[in-house]
Amino acid sequence: MTTLTQTDIGPEYLDREEEDLLAGIAARKQELADRLLVLCHHYQQEAVYRFADMTGDSLKLARHAAATRNRAWIVFCGVHFMAEAADILTTDDQIVMLPDLRAGCPMADMATSDEVGWAWQELAAAGIDRLLPVTYVNSSALIKAFVGEHGGSVCTSSNAERVLTWGLERSDRVFFFPDEHLGRNSAHALGIADEQVAVWQRGEVLGGNTAEQLRKTKVLLWDGYCTVHMQFTAGHVAHWRQTDPEVKIIVHPECRHEVVRAADFYGSTEGIIKRVTESPAGSKWAIGTEINLVNRLALQHPNKEIHSLSPFQCLCSTMYRIKPGYLLWVLDNLAAGRIVNRITVEPRTAQLARIALDRMLAI
Numbered sequence: 001m002t003t004l005t006q007t008d009i010g011p012e013y014l015d016r017e018e019e020d021l022l023a024g025i026a027a028r029k030q031e032l033a034d035r036l037l038v039l040c041h042h043y044q045q046e047a048v049y050r051f052a053d054m055t056g057d058s059l060k061l062a063r064h065a066a067a068t069r070n071r072a073w074i075v076f077c078g079v080h081f082m083a084e085a086a087d088i089l090t091t092d093d094q095i096v097m098l099p100d101l102r103a104g105c106p107m108a109d110m111a112t113s114d115e116v117g118w119a120w121q122e123l124a125a126a127g128i129d130r131l132l133p134v135t136y137v138n139s140s141a142l143i144k145a146f147v148g149e150h151g152g153s154v155c156t157s158s159n160a161e162r163v164l165t166w167g168l169e170r171s172d173r174v175f176f177f178p179d180e181h182l183g184r185n186s187a188h189a190l191g192i193a194d195e196q197v198a199v200w201q202r203g204e205v206l207g208g209n210t211a212e213q214l215r216k217t218k219v220l221l222w223d224g225y226c227t228v229h230m231q232f233t234a235g236h237v238a239h240w241r242q243t244d245p246e247v248k249i250i251v252h253p254e255c256r257h258e259v260v261r262a263a264d265f266y267g268s269t270e271g272i273i274k275r276v277t278e279s280p281a282g283s284k285w286a287i288g289t290e291i292n293l294v295n296r297l298a299l300q301h302p303n304k305e306i307h308s309l310s311p312f313q314c315l316c317s318t319m320y321r322i323k324p325g326y327l328l329w330v331l332d333n334l335a336a337g338r339i340v341n342r343i344t345v346e347p348r349t350a351q352l353a354r355i356a357l358d359r360m361l362a363i
């Protein structure tokens with residue numbers, strides 16, 4: 001598990017007025033400007049997001065950190081696997097910090113390297129070979145390293161179909177971690193038949209499949225999921241269709257297949273932002289992704305009607321742990337010459353994970 005113990009930062013940061021915290025962050029950012037890089041994921045809350053030097057999805061941010069070599073201190077306002085990816089791609093002189101160590105990703109934590117290693121061995125023992133691993137970037141460094149070591153590649157939500165195709169050209173089947181839904185949606189988009197897609201259920205013998213079923217499988221899906229995107233349902237899509245037929249529905253491919261199938265469009269966070277931004281004034285949207293991104297799009301486009309697909313607040317609660325008090329605590333420590341909450345990936349793991357990332361970049 002990537003959930004680490006977070007130091008108690010104390011009432012000075014937890015009980016202070018938000019206005020005061022924001023003023024403190026602004027002052028520290030100015031003071032540390034020549035060494036500091038603050039990165040914020042699209043799902044970050046507004047009070048933190050406003051201090052970003054760069055915003056984006058996890059890979060874009062990690063690559064930006066690597067390209068900004070003159071900034072030694074990288075404060076990653078995202079979740080743990082994102083900070084790990086930044087550490088893997090940056091130089092040894094750059095230090096990556098995560099303001100609250102409890103900001104993990106439940107989906108990434110659903111595939112541990114032990115579980116994946118055991119499943120791999122079980123498949124080999126059952127004679128299911130010619131198998132290539134592919135992992136979504138939303139996974140731990142250890143899973144990326146496993147994939148790198150076994151000839152596979154990382155993928156993102158925007159290139160998963162391309163990476164799956166690459167894998168299937170090289171092998172009889174792909175083992176896809178950790179998001180069942182991104183894997184299934186990508187397999188469907190490639191026209192792979194339902195009977196050639198199977199799910200590996202943790203804790204079951206052969207993942208709940210027979211050896212015969214697995215031999216027919218082209219895409220074997222780990223049974224992980226995003227706790228945020230799983231909250232959107234086909235019923236929500238039906239509701240909007242009935243409420244206002246002019247509303248276009250766009251969802252993230254971490255949503256269940258029936259939601260993606262019922263929507264008008266699906267795409268990565270960057271893809272959703274692009275499509276909504278480029279739509280004409282007066283467009284109406286119901287968006288199936290994290291609420292901070294949906295609210296921000298609504299604020300940025302007052303000439304469009306933008307709603308969350310769900311009537312409930314679909315919030316990434318672990319990302320939400322990165323609150324202004326934690327960001328200020330990290331910056332105050334840096335100003336005092338102390339590094340806190342550093343995220344480091346052990347060199348051998350980083351080297352193998354880098355191989356899997358580089359394979360993706362070459363595909």
Ligand code: SF4
Pocket residue numbers: 043079104105106107108138226227228229290316317318319
């Ligand atoms: S939105 Fe989902 S996949 Fe992304 S960090 Fe949160 S739990 Fe993980």
